[in-house]
Amino acid sequence: MPEQRYDANRQTIGTLLSTTSPRIEVPEWQRSYSWGSDEIEAFWHDLLGFEQAYPGNNIDSQEYFLGSAVLVTGGATNLLLDGQQRLATATILLSALRDARRQYKADAATRLQSKYISDHDDATGEAAPVITLNIYDRDFFRSEVQEERVGNEAGPKPRLKSHGLVRKARQYFAQKVADEESRAGGGEEGFKRNLRLSNVLCNHMSLVIVYSSDEDNAATVFETLNDRGIGLSTPDLLRNLLMRRAKGPEARQRVVAAWQTVLSIADETSVDEYLRHFWVSQRGDVKARKLYREIKSTITQEQIESVAFSAELEEAAPLYRDLAKARDDDEELKRLLEGIRMLGAKVTLPALLAGYSVTEQSGNKSDLRKLAGALTTLYVRHTVIGGRESTALESRIYSVAAELRKDREFGSAIAKLREFSPDAEEFTAKFSHASISRISTARYLLRELEHARRETQEVAVELSDRVHVEHIYPQNPIIPKWDNHAQLINRIGNLTLLGKRLNTSIKNGAFETKKVKAYADSDILLTRDLLEYEAWGPQSIECRQRNLASSVARIWSFPGESVSAMAGERARWQLGENYDQDLDELPEMPS
Template sequence: MPTIYEPAKKTLGDLLGDPSRKTSVPDYQRDYSWTDGNIEYFWQDILDFMNAHPGSTMANAEYFIGSMVRVERESGYELLDGQQRLVTAVILLSAIRDKLAPLNEKAAQRTDDKWIVDHDDLSGDRRYSLTLSRYDRDYFRRRIQDSGCGSPEPATESQRLIDGARKKFDSEIEAILNGITDEKAQTDWLLRLRKAIVDNVTTVTVTCVNEDEAAAIFETLNDRGLGLSTVDLLRNLVLRRAGESDREEVLNIWGEILSESLSVDVEDFLRHYWTSRHGDIKSQRLYRAIRGHLKNNAGPASLEFMRDLRDAHQAYVRLLRPDFDNREMVERLYDVADIKAKMLYPLFLACLNKSESHLPLVVQFGLTFYVRQIVIARQSGSKSESTIYAAAKYLWDTGDVAGSLAWLYRAALPDGSFADAVSNLKNLDTAHARYLLRGIEINRRATEEVDVARQPRIHIEHIYPQKPREGFRWDKHSEYVGMLGNLTLLSRRINVTIKNAPFDIKRHELAKSELHLTVEVAKNEEWTPAKVTERQAALAEEIKGLWSWPVEVIDEVRLAAEDFEM
């Protein structure tokens, strides 16, 4: 049986310093994803290793950082597993190079030439030890590998993390060098750090010669805990399945999608895209479901799938950054984001595709369902998700808007139970409490052309404080402090010295507010448990009216729900 892979011990210097075969990250691989916590862990491990092996004792010591997997190509190696560690090593080496430059220019140049970028004096070519995927390639070269290029602005989340890693290493190295007054000693410490990275950090590197076997290893590693994201795996799969003539367009579409990754979570989008068409599926099963769909003989080709994904992503961005003429719907979509009701997006996606003219009603109905079930009734998110995703799939399959909303209506609390739940609202999530009170404030200003701010410019304030001053604590503190009737809105943070003060002092600060809800509270001479209960009942009545089912569609939805039951 022919050998399809060969494992061997390699130092990071071996992997980065091969003069004839450089390493690249294929375009289907994950982007750089190490956060400050990962960088801190890596950095402390290197320092601990150096401290544990002082002087010449480090020469024969090893710091093992796990396995890496690469595929051998004619032009070099493609890295399947190990990108995060290898990229981080290059970032650290670049920081060492730049700190060495004013101390020992030759040592800085050797660091650059051997492990970062090799310069051909005759041709002027630059051969990078590590080339990232097309999404981060240019940024990584300008920010990390090419010295003297400054700090270009990050355009994606992965670029922000690369920039953060470099700044972290710069700061940590600078702090240590500041404690060493002699320049020779500073140089020696930097060279010792460099040696630890390139000579003492080791891996077991598996080199594959067969792409199909490498792909199998790639997915097997994930099954065994590598933790690749759905995005990583899907990019790998789609690009492997794409024809040569289609690959460039597939890559461009991925680039469009990933360019929005700072504001649009790609993992969330993929799940919402899938559930809007196929119903509920858990995140950990998503990749296998999409893979099965694509590998099915009747499934779409890679390019066809990616074009559909691009169109859906453009629609998804419109929902997250609302771009519609209907102002009321735009405000409701901002509400969805404020209260983190992202489970609604698959339903909205399906409607946007099948019947955009009905989207305002679907958004209003969906938001009402979420408020009644999640905010008021405190139903588990998974149960509500299943209902919403079933409604989305039904709308996608049939185009029947009223029928899809009937899924929500049938699963919702009856009006009587909803009224009881509203009357007993307490200890709400801060975002949910702010949303309800803001909705009431806007309703009371119905004839005024005044905007009521959103987070973070508007805050929740406990009228009777969470930490009252000594002597002012109510007997049933925990029963009343979290009730909705004890909460109001402030457009600025109240002075800390007044925040926990008795009401007769605090009310003068509340009276300065421009918000009706807060000014009305300040008109009270005193604030007591009875006042909280009274205000709770009044707010409950307003909530029942504001978050009742939309009259424009409820009769049709009820009829559709009755047909389901038949």
């Protein structure tokens, strides 16, 4: 038989917290406390619902299964590789029960504290918490939850998001415990209600605990339990792997420091998306669900050092955040990035990440501007207007990103993007009939069309809080709806831009006097051009959209691309030209 490297058994929350020796410690490389309102409320409602289903002594033989936990035994502490969110949350609830209990019977609160939360260590003369969280949370958690404050003593100041979540959970449970005691009648009955809740939590809510004396084996169990691809567990699994492979305490500290930078971008962009985009920008396409396994396999096979890999992640993380938030000192590049952000074209970020890496030393952003323009053109032609399948686009951009990082050839990268794109003629034809329901995408397209109308390129149509997308024939008209309302409402020809002041000053009608005056007062040429139309109807939308389409191949073009006469500037369409035939080509529903 193979050697048994782990075993498992069932334990209640109370047994685990009160009898595990030595104490439980969350490794420094594990993620911080992350449960928000949804998880905290679910935990409380699960406990309360289970308790109410078995009133009185009926609960004696019942258990509620909470899930699993993984512990590494045999060291100075028991390392908790999985289950920390549930155990930390249980401890927070116990602290709320303790504080409420002390108001009625202080010695009962002391017993709960010393058994499940924190006891006094006579050997050291210090408090010995039952569970210690990771390096970022341990001090705050100890002061906020595990130590009892005297009177109105102020609590610790939250300095991280996880600290705020701990405090929010504690405030939630304190209120819920108070409500339960009050409903029971307060006093002695409230105290009994408090005892009942702690009994349910400690003696009837259970976990399956997986024990192993081998950290690598326990980590494998952890990965098996938690590996769900690019989901929330991916950063934790990767950080776990890198910390385990780091050689010595100093290397581990360097990995921890690097990951502080990586995780710091979470307030502005997704760490999960960053990890995938960083990887594919170097290695090509990998599907989200396979990301961790792919990275682990490569790190293991190529013997990549944890510190070196973490340093690469640390260096690229702020750059990725700035790309996602459209930040750059170069104004033209910033504008291109802003367009990508408005389009929601995250698929382009790995190629941009590779491009920035290639130009890092030279500082020459000319090639970056060309690359960003080519990526935008491809995305608009292929996805926004062309409506083509997105998986193939991902694969092409990701392979281009990896090749660019290796061969450093921007010209080759742009050529590969162009050969995958619909040509200018097809793009122009599809634009003539396109509908756009996503507002930020419509705003971007109209912004670019407006800039193309102006030789100076000076127009403030960048920000959504200043410029709104206006449906000329409105979404909710006060006049009877047109028969083909759904087909026409989001046609590009029916959309324009208005400043916020003008947008709020007009009523929902169809080209009535107030709206015409608002258009005349607008600084936006696309909007003022509407004064050419005496009335507004389906034929006007068709005519205007064809006129707009005449310039799109020039706006969204690749470097060196020659635009044919058919796809380039054309004579303006007039009302009545091929109208019946064109109307038949309209889509049944907006795209």
